[in-house]
Amino acid sequence: MYRIRFHGRGGQGMKTASRLLGTALFKSGLEVQDAPKYGAERRGAPMLAFVRADRRPIHERGTVVSPDLVLVADETLFQVPVAGVMAGVKASTVLAIASQKPENVWRDRLKIDSPIYVLPQSEAADDEIPDVSALIAGAAARLTGLVSQEVLRQAVEEEIAPYGPKAVAFNLRAAGEGFGAMAAGEGSVGESLDQGADSYDKPDWIDLDLDLAATAAPNVYAAANSVLVRTGLWRTLRPVLDPENCGKCVWVCGSSCPDGVIGVDANGYPDIDYQHCKGCMICVVQCPRHAFAAIPEQDAAEAAQAAQMAQMEGTAS
Amino acid sequence: MTRTLLTGNAAAAWGARLARIDYLPAFPITPQTEIIETVSRWIADDEMRCRMVMLESEHSMLTAAGAAASTGVRTFTATSSQGLLYGMEMLYTIAGWRVPLVLINVSRGLSAPITLEPDHNDILAARDSGCLQFHCATCQEVVDAILIAYRVAEQPQVRLPVIVNLDGFSLSFTREPVSLPDDETAARFLPAFRHDAGEFRGGRPASKAVAVIGGGAYSYFRYETHLAAMAAIDAYGEATRDFEQLFGRRYPSIECYRNDDAEISFVMIGSFATKAKEAVDRLRDAGHKVGLVRPFMLRPLPEADLRAALDGKAGIAVIDQNLAPGRGGILHGEVTSVLYGLKTRPAALLSYIGGLGGRDIGVEEFFQIAADVRAAIASGATPAPRLLYTQSELTDMRKMQAVAHVEAAGEELAS
Numbered sequence: 001m002y003r004i005r006f007h008g009r010g011g012q013g014m015k016t017a018s019r020l021l022g023t024a025l026f027k028s029g030l031e032v033q034d035a036p037k038y039g040a041e042r043r044g045a046p047m048l049a050f051v052r053a054d055r056r057p058i059h060e061r062g063t064v065v066s067p068d069l070v071l072v073a074d075e076t077l078f079q080v081p082v083a084g085v086m087a088g089v090k091a092s093t094v095l096a097i098a099s100q101k102p103e104n105v106w107r108d109r110l111k112i113d114s115p116i117y118v119l120p121q122s123e124a125a126d127d128e129i130p131d132v133s134a135l136i137a138g139a140a141a142r143l144t145g146l147v148s149q150e151v152l153r154q155a156v157e158e159e160i161a162p163y164g165p166k167a168v169a170f171n172l173r174a175a176g177e178g179f180g181a182m183a184a185g186e187g188s189v190g191e192s193l194d195q196g197a198d199s200y201d202k203p204d205w206i207d208l209d210l211d212l213a214a215t216a217a218p219n220v221y222a223a224a225n226s227v228l229v230r231t232g233l234w235r236t237l238r239p240v241l242d243p244e245n246c247g248k249c250v251w252v253c254g255s256s257c258p259d260g261v262i263g264v265d266a267n268g269y270p271d272i273d274y275q276h277c278k279g280c281m282i283c284v285v286q287c288p289r290h291a292f293a294a295i296p297e298q299d300a301a302e303a304a305q306a307a308q309m310a311q312m313e314g315t316a317s
Numbered sequence: 318m319t320r321t322l323l324t325g326n327a328a329a330a331w332g333a334r335l336a337r338i339d340y341l342p343a344f345p346i347t348p349q350t351e352i353i354e355t356v357s358r359w360i361a362d363d364e365m366r367c368r369m370v371m372l373e374s375e376h377s378m379l380t381a382a383g384a385a386a387s388t389g390v391r392t393f394t395a396t397s398s399q400g401l402l403y404g405m406e407m408l409y410t411i412a413g414w415r416v417p418l419v420l421i422n423v424s425r426g427l428s429a430p431i432t433l434e435p436d437h438n439d440i441l442a443a444r445d446s447g448c449l450q451f452h453c454a455t456c457q458e459v460v461d462a463i464l465i466a467y468r469v470a471e472q473p474q475v476r477l478p479v480i481v482n483l484d485g486f487s488l489s490f491t492r493e494p495v496s497l498p499d500d501e502t503a504a505r506f507l508p509a510f511r512h513d514a515g516e517f518r519g520g521r522p523a524s525k526a527v528a529v530i531g532g533g534a535y536s537y538f539r540y541e542t543h544l545a546a547m548a549a550i551d552a553y554g555e556a557t558r559d560f561e562q563l564f565g566r567r568y569p570s571i572e573c574y575r576n577d578d579a580e581i582s583f584v585m586i587g588s589f590a591t592k593a594k595e596a597v598d599r600l601r602d603a604g605h606k607v608g609l610v611r612p613f614m615l616r617p618l619p620e621a622d623l624r625a626a627l628d629g630k631a632g633i634a635v636i637d638q639n640l641a642p643g644r645g646g647i648l649h650g651e652v653t654s655v656l657y658g659l660k661t662r663p664a665a666l667l668s669y670i671g672g673l674g675g676r677d678i679g680v681e682e683f684f685q686i687a688a689d690v691r692a693a694i695a696s697g698a699t700p701a702p703r704l705l706y707t708q709s710e711l712t713d714m715r716k717m718q719a720v721a722h723v724e725a726a727g728e729e730l731a732s
Contacts, residue, residue: 035491197603218430
């Protein structure tokens, strides 16, 4: 059986990547199982997806614990323990990482002998979540060596068709790019043997002791830790203030914000903490002078980046 | 019949479509919502003729479902976990109304602590509601179970709601190859719902679900509900015989996998039972005579079939993905009562609790369970029920508790 795991953040398209690969493998004559596994079910939150493929019907279930191929769409996930990117990775596991850093950097950093392939990726803005589903799926298909480029194309067309011809064209290009980039690793992923019942690691079962209720109830006694979670990554729309129209009645937008992320700046204008604003747009609706605009997150991020560049150029000259 | 990759949720939507449902009252809850989304898209695109209504809670949703079914329209609905519990009052009530409908439950652990991942405490909380229960292990079974469920539910002797259960994540969000029945064959297996005298009709006023005073009247209605549920065993046998003829797939009430000559049987329900199959194959490779017994129909409990599957075995391990605090595994209790009184009942009957809230059950855990049963057969002593939990899981738990500033956990980690 081939066991393949995709790691990314909500919004990067890892579920789609697993479906593209699953469909491509199914069309190539294999039995397939594919599924996403969400943690927080939120944009930007670490998540994974997996594919199993075999010549026989598949009885195994749940997350892949001993992968033959691991694909990583966001390199920052290596630093997030709950993402579990390296869980069950063994010497024969092939790693493919979307990154601007070369293979030797990853080899030093991860300190493993596994084959590592780097998927070249253009730099994304700090708070942007790029969809790399087809790129990653194309790479995975090539690394398994089980899928032809033609079948990959059919899989992309079938899975992306509901999103329209533009999306199909974009994803066909991306899948081709991923497939092409992994030429050197074609077929490098092997099938791992099934764990036999003759000799196996005995589970380290314990008899759980009774704890006092103060310990054994699901309580968090640590205070003020929610600030560490950048919930701003969940946003798809960004409220942006036009100071010209703002009446500085910050108590209106500020008290209607369910996340309490609207403060007041030195000049009396509302000041949104975009690290934690989830983009509910309640402030946009509540503002009596319609001073907030709802801007698609990607456009807003690009505009912010351009403004920053202009400012830097201005400072340089 | 086309073979295609479908999630369990998509398979449930296809089941509703192939059953040509008339009415769908709905309320969203993870991990079930995709079913309703899929059907609503088909209705919007004119691929299905069905009336869908969003209600304000599962309580109202089940009330609407029961009321609609009592007018003789084919009714379908779906929920999960807290939603099933929120609608629990009406679940018992609509069973008492004696109305046929199909309710999908996508299994998810119960609060508190709240979680999104699967176990069977939600569906088993509805065990005694009077609704029948089918437990699916694959996405294929989800489509097929819905068609079979309507056939059984609509039998004039039965006329009870059927809950078709599929596990969250491991089926709901997992794609597997599914052979989809075509419309014509599905319609041949499941003809239009035939109304009878019990249904509401315009111009024929009736009061339904009236109150009773006095135990004699009350007992009559309750006993009749029980007899109807028991009658579903024969109705199920008839429906699944027809199903096999038309589609070639067998649905015994109790699935037995490599169990005929087995000395040891695993007993499980739901999708993790396929993991048990994998373990059985590898244990067989290693020379151990192990099999799997999986109740597909849990209500009514097909006692004769379950006895036949387990009588004469040397040892049994019941693996429960649920926990009745203060008792243990619910399935373990059911199996024990079924075996009582058999002269050649298995001497070793072991109880395991595992797979709660999405926890995996590893293949090596199945191997160890089989080893435990062998040891119990040899020694004649049955060990205490085991809550599957490892030292590494507890260590991870203590780390999380330390982050949460749970004092005792911090002290334990420091020492």
